[in-house]
Amino acid sequence: MKKEWWQEKVAYQIYPKSFKDTKGNGIGDIKGIIEKLDYLKELGIDIIWISPCFLSPLADQGYDIADYYKIDPRFGSNEDMEELISEAKKRDMYILLDLVVNHCSDEHEWFRKAVADPKGPFAKYFYFEEGVDGHEPNNWRSYFGGSVWEKVEGTENTYYLHLFHKKQPDLNWENPELREEIYKMINWWLDKGIAGFRIDAILNIKKVFPLRGHDFPVDRDDGLSNCTRMITEAEGIGDFLGEMRDRCFKPHHAFSVGEVFNETEAQIPEFIGENGYFSSMFDFRAHSSARSELGWYDAGIVTPNMYRDACFLTQKLVNPVGFISTIIENHDEPRGVSFYIPKEDLSEKAKKFLATMQMLQRGLPFIYQGQEIGMENVVLTSIREVDDISTLDEYEVCLREGFSEEEALRIVNRYSRDNARTPVQWDSSKNAGFTTGTPWLPLNPNYKKINVAQQEKDPESVLSYYKKLTALRKNPEYKETMVYGDFVPFMADEDRLMAFYRKGEKTLLILGNYRKEERELELPAPVKKLVLSNTEPRITGRKIVLSGYEATILEV
Known part of the structure; x- marks a missing residue:
């Protein structure tokens, strides 16, 4: 494998609205990120991915962009972004922005011009279709529920396509003029000094045609079908991705990490191989392993064995080919410690166990803000507390399926994206040191026990x-x-044991006891050195007794 500048780094994701507020308006901002650069440097972070902070009506919290060239005043200014890039460089740190180009906002000037002149050039930047027999052009369901089609205001039978929120019209990548505009924008930001992009929802850019009348088999009582079926049916996305790589990323030696779900084994070399479309892609296999097409109410629990097996399968498929990016959580997922550790087992030791399992896999680790202090899911007491549009949709799905309001709230609480979007818990003062104002999303009440200031003083935190x-x-x-x-599994069939080798110049054996009960193991080779552990290991000769949720790294 060709070695690249980013492979030895550690990355960190910032959700700017919830990171650090310096204005007192309850919304995090770029100045807040600048203020915390030294904290991140001390944590060992090299690459910082910032979720969208461009001008946006925030229908989907910034993933509906109204101007790709302008920082939203809520978060600061373009000058603030330039200062952030400059201050990061002084610390040998790199900034990634979020590239959201499957769709834009319906308030973007492109869409406004398209609607104003349906026969003009900007109409070809989007997908407009006539309805079929008095209803939408096809039966696809959007990611946030309901049809992917919204009627154009002032028309009788003309619809536009939105795979996500109705305020997020899909961009027509078949149009070379649209692609030129996107590449121009990407290169503009790369020339400004950013190091690359996280690429949002990118597999959706290739559609299946014709759109009109192209129904999929109905999969729920609403008479619709999941739009993700389009991804498996569409062909030719590589033409777009390869062009973007060659026109933008390659000339700048930029890092790119794709949000890619449900990739096939054959696609992995295409995505992240030696001449892949991206530098890396995220590993969502564990989180997706208990998902259901019917909705959150039908989703299962990711058990310890499921988590281990999903990670091991990804490592097996990816390692000969390229570099994966490992995560346990992000802005679209619940908190990893609440999702992957059984509720009755949750402890600081278990959190350190999960950290070890992520960070010791082969790949580029991404730490999500607050993960480093073990932030947990919130406990919702009312659906009125929820901001996330995906959670609100799934709550309604639960009610339609016959669940009570109390049951529906409990179901969505486990999966809600708001779990990861509550403000970062900096200290035990009012509003956890996040803001002097009223936070845009309520804090997790446990911030007085779980916060940065307290843990910075504690060498065992x-x-x-x-x-x-x-x-x-x-x-x-x-x-x-x-x-x-190399990543080599060890005792992979042992119940609730997550153990593996890392073999290179040295041989490391990582042992993780994924349960409360202790267990004794026979070591495969003499121990040369204890490298790191979340406890005091008990090793006698070639035997080790692992306590509950012990994570121990040995050189053998």
């Missing part, structure tokens, strides 16, 4: 342990092995 993990990744003694070494 979750935060201190994350710092040890990032330092280990960069330690010259182990860096080659941890970054580039």
Whole structure:
């Protein structure tokens, strides 16, 4: 594998609205990110991905962009972004922006011009179709529920396509003029000094044609079908992705990480191989392993064995080919410690266990804001507390399926995206040090127990342990092995054990006891050195007794 500048790094995702507010308006901002750069540097972060902070009506919290060239005044100014890029460079840190180009906002000037002149050039930037027999052009369901088609205001039978929210019209990538505009924008930001992009919902850019009358089999009582079926049926997306790579990323030596779901084994080399469309892509296999097409009410629990098996399968498929980006949570997922650790087992030790399992896999680790202190899911007491449009839709699905309001709330609470969007818990003062105003989304009430200030003083805290993990990744003694070494499962069929080797210049054995009960294991080779553990390991000769949720890294 060709070595790249980003492979030895540690990445961190910031959801700017909830990171740090310096204006006192309850909304995080770019100045807040600048203020915390030294904190991130001390944590061991090199690459910072910032979720969208462009001008937006926030129908989908910034993923509906009204101007790709303008920072939203809520978050600051273009000058603030330039200062952030400059201050990051002083610390040998890199900034990634979010590239949201499957769709834009219906308030973008392109869409406004398209609607104003249906026969003009901007109409070809989007998808407009006539209805069929008095209803929508086809039966696809949007990601947020309801039809993917919305009637154009002032018309009798003309609809526009939106795979997501109705305020997020899909962009027509078949139009070369539209692609030129996108590439111009990407290169404009790369020339400004950003290091690359996280690429949002990118598999959706290739549609199946004709759109009108192209129905899929109905899969719910609403008479609609999941629009994701389009992704498996569409062909030719590589033409678009390869063109974007060659026109934008390659000339700038930029890093790109794709939001890619349900990829086939054959697609992995195309996406992240030696000449892949992206530098890397996120590993969603574990989170998706219990999902249901029927909705959250039908989704299962990701058990310890399911989590381990999903991670091991990804490592098996990806490692000969390219570099995966590992996560346990992001802005679209619930908190990882609440999702992957059984509720009755949740503890600081279990949080450190999960951190070890993520950070020791082969790939580029992405830490999501607050993950480093073990932030947890919130407990919703009313649906009125919810901001996330996806959660609100799934709540209605639950009610339609016959669940009570109390049951529906409990179901969506586990999966809600708002879990990851509550403000970062900086200290135990009012509003957790996030803002002097009223936070846009209520804080998790546990912030007085779980916060950065408290954990910075505690050498045994979750935060201190994350710092040890990032330092280990960069330690010259182990860096080659941890970054580039092979990933080899160990005792992969053992119930609730997650254990594996990293083999390179050294041989590391990572042992994780994914349960409360202790267990004794026979070590496969003599121990040369205890590298790191979340407890005091008990090793006698070739035997080790693993306590509950022990994570121990040995050189053997």
